[in-house]
Amino acid sequence: MKRNVLLGVMAAALLLSAPARATQLITEEEAKLPPPKGAVAADRRGILRGPKVEFISPGGAVSSPMPLVLKFESFGGAKIDPESVKMIFLRTPNVDLTPRVKPFVKADGINIQDAELPPGEYAVRVDIKDSDGRSGTTVFTLKVAPK
Numbered sequence: 001m002k003r004n005v006l007l008g009v010m011a012a013a014l015l016l017s018a019p020a021r022a023t024q025l026i027t028e029e030e031a032k033l034p035p036p037k038g039a040v041a042a043d044r045r046g047i048l049r050g051p052k053v054e055f056i057s058p059g060g061a062v063s064s065p066m067p068l069v070l071k072f073e074s075f076g077g078a079k080i081d082p083e084s085v086k087m088i089f090l091r092t093p094n095v096d097l098t099p100r101v102k103p104f105v106k107a108d109g110i111n112i113q114d115a116e117l118p119p120g121e122y123a124v125r126v127d128i129k130d131s132d133g134r135s136g137t138t139v140f141t142l143k144v145a146p147k
Contacts, residue, residue: 022065022116025100026089031118033091049075050134053126056109061143065114068142072109074130080107084129089122090139097124119146 056069072080085105089095104112110126122142129135 022114023100023104023112025068025097025112025115026095026117026122028118030089030091030095031120031122033093033095035123036090036092036094051075051078051080051128051130051136053128053136053138055138055140058142061145063145063147064118065116066142066144068110068112068115070110070126070138072107072128072136076132078130078132078134081129081131082107084127085110086127088125088127090125117142117144119144 052073052075054071054073056071058066058068074080082105085098085101087097087101087110089097101110101112104110122144123139124142125137125139127135127137
């Protein structure tokens with residue numbers, strides 16, 4: 001009995017002392033998918049009351065793992081609905097990254113300090129909604145330099 005408890009404690013200590021793995025945002029296989037055909041709409045013109053998604057970092061080409069930070073802003077007293085956040089890697093077919101980023105989604109944005117991606121350029125779309133049901137979206141490009 002004591003031996004089993006000791007083994008359990010040792011196993012737990014090993015698991016807790018293991019280095020944290022980076023968050024795999026895009027896999028090698030997904031990166032090889034063909035880009036979307038046609039233009040990707042990314043412009044918001046005019047006065048809109050829907051929520052805003054602002055791409056904060058990284059700026060320029062960086063190596064992986066990288067910080068990925070987005071800021072959400074709502075208007076008119078509405079609140080961002082974190083459950084509504086969707087992140088899509090724009091490829092053919094599109095890749096839903098939402099389950100991978102869900103643990104990092106807060107009402108004020110997304111903050112992943114160790115996003116892992118293969119080298120390349122990747123167009124990503126983020127869609128959000130506020131408590132009034134209004135939607136907002138942005139498309140940004142992640143540039144990953146070779147190691």
